[in-house]
Amino acid sequence: METTLSTSELTNKLIVQTYLIYLPIAVIMTILVARTLFKNSKIFMLDIFHGRAEIAFATNRLFEIGFYLLNVGAALLILKTYHIHNYQEMIEALSEKIGGFSIYLGVILFLNLLLFFRGKRKASQSLQRN
Amino acid sequence: MNPTVLTFVLYLLVAGNTTYFLGRSLYTNGEHFLASIFIQRPEIVQPLNTILLIGFYLINLGFVLLFFTQQKDLHNSISIAEFLAEKIGVVYLVLGSMHLFNIFVFITIEKRLYTPNPKR
Structure with missing residues (x-):
């Protein structure tokens, strides 16, 4: 009885540690990616909106907030872990989660880039038509 | 305090x-x-913006309130944290999708009206 109680306590402690390590890393990764992406996307936005700075920067800001929401939501959704009994399993669970999340972030980043390029192409097409 | 509360x-x-x-x-x-x-x-512009804001709050707060249903027993802090993460994750995804939808509506309307050489 004594040993089972202490193992379940150890499991709880390890699960809490996993969450406390995983969440800040995921949030910081999201913030870094969003900062870089939306600092460099201003030039695309200016192209898309034909140099009208006010609307371009407003759109940029709105997209940035949507990006934060979606990615933090996804990070929270994959938070839950089961069955962590020792430090080896904790490290494995952590690397699985963080690796999966960073792959997800990379895919989303490239989708965003595709979106920007598509907008830019359409904008230049509409410029030629007129 | 009661864990559910x-x-x-x-x-x-x-x-x-x-x-x-x-x-x-x-x-x-x-x-x-x-x-x-x-x-x-x-x-x-100003009145329309305010009305749109109120509509946005009503829809999203309604969703947030409706979405809080729980059948699990929340006995310790770990289960509370997991439950909260799941709920707030879904809420963030839904809010983010609605937000992006709003932006696309804005962009579409604005693009349709505004061409590089406006005729007005």
Whole structure:
């Protein structure tokens, strides 16, 4: 009885540690990616909106907030872990989660880039038509 | 405090604040779009923006409140944290999708009206 109680306590402690390590890393990764992406996307936005700075920067800001929401939501959704009994399993669970999340972030980043390029192409097409 | 009540208060604090800040950002940044769409009637921009903001709050807070249902027993802090993460994750995804949808609506309307060589 004594040993089972202490193992379940150890499991709880390890699960809490996993969450406390995983969440800040995921949030910081999201913030870094969003900062870089939306600092460099201003030039695309200016192209898309034909140099009208006010609307371009407003759109940029709105997209940035949507990006934060979606990615933090996804990070929270994959938070839950089961069955962590020792430090080896904790490290494995952590690397699985963080690796999966960073792959997800990379895919989303490239989708965003595709979106920007598509907008830019359409904008230049509409410029030629007129 | 009863764990369910505690969870509900935490959930409401996080989701409510997110909705509030999201609405504020749409309000301040969307004003440029409205001003560009209603370029001939600038007096309509401010009231319309406020009405849109109120509608946004109503829909999203309604969703946030409706979404808080729980059948699991929340006995310790770990289960509360997992439950909250799941709920708030879904709420963030839904709010984010609605936000992106709003931006695309703005962009579509604005693009349709505004061409590089306007004829007005």
